[in-house]
Each structure stands twice: as structure tokens, then as C-alpha cells.
Amino acid sequence: xxxxPFTDVWQFLTATTGDxxxxxxxxxxxxxxxxxxxxxxxxxxxxxxxxxxxxxxxRHLGIWLVRVLIGCMWFEGMLWKLPLxxxxxxxxxxxxxxxxxxxxxxxTFVKDIVLPNxxxxxxxxxxxxxxxxxxxxxxxxxxxxxxxxxxYTLQLWLGIYRPGDPAEWPxxxxxxxxxxxxxVLEGAGRSLGLDxxxxxxxxxxRDGKGLIGRFFNIAG
Numbered sequence: 001x002x003x004x005p006f007t008d009v010w011q012f013l014t015a016t017t018g019d020x021x022x023x024x025x026x027x028x029x030x031x032x033x034x035x036x037x038x039x040x041x042x043x044x045x046x047x048x049x050x051x052x053x054x055x056x057x058x059r060h061l062g063i064w065l066v067r068v069l070i071g072c073m074w075f076e077g078m079l080w081k082l083p084l085x086x087x088x089x090x091x092x093x094x095x096x097x098x099x100x101x102x103x104x105x106x107x108t109f110v111k112d113i114v115l116p117n118x119x120x121x122x123x124x125x126x127x128x129x130x131x132x133x134x135x136x137x138x139x140x141x142x143x144x145x146x147x148x149x150x151x152y153t154l155q156l157w158l159g160i161y162r163p164g165d166p167a168e169w170p171x172x173x174x175x176x177x178x179x180x181x182x183x184v185l186e187g188a189g190r191s192l193g194l195d196x197x198x199x200x201x202x203x204x205x206r207d208g209k210g211l212i213g214r215f216f217n218i219a220g
Contacts, residue, residue: 012076019079030082034075041068041137045192052200055192063191064139067183071136074149078129086122093160094118102161110159128152136183139193144219146184153177187220195220 011017015031023030045064048055080089094114101107114121128148135145157173182188189195198205198220204213205220 012072017076017079019076019082023079023082026083030079034072037071037075037134037137038068041071041139041193044139044194044197048192048196048200052196055196060191063186063188064193066179067136067139067142067188067191067193070179070183071133071138074129074133074136078126078133081122081126081129084123084126085120086118090122090125091118094121096164097159100160100162100164102158106158135189139189139191139195139220141216141219142189142193142195143184143187146180146188149180150177150184153180189220193220 008017011020015021015027020027020031081087086094094110098107098111098115101110132145132149132152135141153173153176157170157177160168160173161170187195190199195216198216200206202213202216204210205216208214208217
């Protein structure tokens with residue numbers, strides 16, 4: 001199949017990319033998870049649109065669209081962290097940080113702590129990116145998760161900062177970090193997301209009462 005943006009999207013949506021195919025039949029379970037998240041995100045958007053006239057604006061729709069697409073990006077990036085506990089790709093790029101990190105203490109930490117314990121850090125990285133993807137697609141706890149995603153992305157920026165082969169453009173990471181920061185500032189989950197629904201329909205969340213209410217009030 002000729003490679004272009006349309007075929008790339010189709011292959012991602014049908015689990016026929018290289019990252020998917022290397023998972024064997026497990027790719028079908030991962031694909032089902034993605035479609036469940038995406039359809040839930042769309043259903044939440046429709047529900048918010050129907051229930052709250054204030055949500056029916058181009059601004060909210062635009063924030064929702066960008067947030068969901070970034071969630072899809074996190075999900076696609078998560079794929080090459082499989083199979084667990086550490087894929088070849090994750091192992092390779094983690095090793096790159098031992099020679100390309102901006103600061104010596106960073107490379108030393110990766111070399112002495114992270115690499116010898118990839119059976120622990122590999123699943124942590126996978127779960128982190130899955131949480132980022134789910135949060136952005138559903139619009140749940142976007143402010144809290146966005147802060148974590150900013151820190152995660154800045155670690156990548158500093159970890160692969162120095163020149164090397166293959167080359168990395170540092171601004172790629174900065175653009176993603178800045179976008180996630182804007183999601184935090186805007187409370188992007190309040191635009192047709194689960195954060196908006198919780199604030200409207202769950203008084204404890206709206207008023208920040210109780211442990212769970214305060215958590216989701218701050219997180220979203």
C-alpha cells in the first residue's frame with residue numbers, strides 16, 4: 001500500500017502498522033482498547049453538547065479535537081513500548097540517553113539505575129503513555145495528567161538532547177510539552193470531556209467536597 005497520510009491513518013485504525021503487527025494476535029486486544037477509548041470520547045462529547053449549551057461553541061469543539069488527536073498520538077507512541085517488559089525500541093532509545101543526555105547526572109542515572117532495571121521501568125513507561133492517551137481521549141483529569149506529561153516530555157528532551165544518529169530535533173519535544181502545558185492551563189477536559197461532565201453532574205466534584213471530589217476538582 002502506498003505510504004501517505006490517509007493510508008497511515010487507515011493502518012493505525014485497523015492495527016496493520018509495523019508496531020501493531022509485531023504484537024501478533026495481541027494487537028487485536030490493543031486495537032479494541034483504542035476503539036473503546038475513542039468511541040467513549042466521542043460519546044462524552046455528544047453528551048456534553050446535548051446537556052450544556054455553553055459547550056456548543058467552536059472553541060470547545062476545537063480544544064476537544066486537538067486533545068483527542070494528541071491522545072491518539074500518545075496511544076500510537078505507546079505501541080512501540082510493547083511487548084513488555086521492554087521492547088527493543090525502548091531499550092535502544094534508553095541506551096541513547098546514556099550518551100546524549102544534556103547533563104551528566106541524567107546519563108549516569110539512566111546508565112546505573114534505569115537500564116539495569118528495565119523490567120521495572122519498561123512497564124512504567126508503557127503505563128504512563130497509556131494513561132496520557134486515555135486522559136486526553138476521554139478528557140479525564142487532564143490538568144493533573146498534563147503536568148505529568150510535561151515532566152515526562154521534558155525528560156525526553158533533556159535525555160536525547162545532544163547530537164547523535166539518528167538525529168532528533170529538540171523542538172519536537174518542546175512543542176509537545178508546550179501543548180500539554182496549554183491543556184493544563186485551559187483545563188482541556190472541561191471542553192466536551194469527562195471533566196466537564198463530572199463538574200456538571202457530580203456536586204462533590206463541582207464544589208470540591210470530600211477526598212474524591214477535591215481530587216477530581218483539582219485534577220480536571
